[in-house]
Amino acid sequence: MTFTFASYLGMVTDGWSGAIIATIGIFLPAFLLIIGALPFWDWLRQHPSFAAALKGINAAVVGFLLAALYNPVWTKAIHTSLDFVLVLISFSLLVIWKFPPCIVVIVGAVGGYIFSYC
16 A cells, blocks of 8 residues: 555656656665565574664654655645544544455545535
């Protein structure tokens, strides 16, 4: 999902060239990591300094994801309290009740359509 979202953000920001650059930018580090570090991965994970660096990298990724959630998603999509309620319902369906994502998308689309008339 994150990879598709990065491509979408690139498209919104700078058209097709932005989408291509964002897609390459999101996939390239993983490919380079696999090619370069996989042969040494078990050895690297046993070193405390590298394990600490991995924790920092994980925290940075979470920060980037939260920043992407806030702007442009939150700032462009959540305008009223009904929008927020729809987000909470969708999140609850996914996380608490473990509904399949396709069902949550349909519920979100129907809810957005209904809420647009309120």
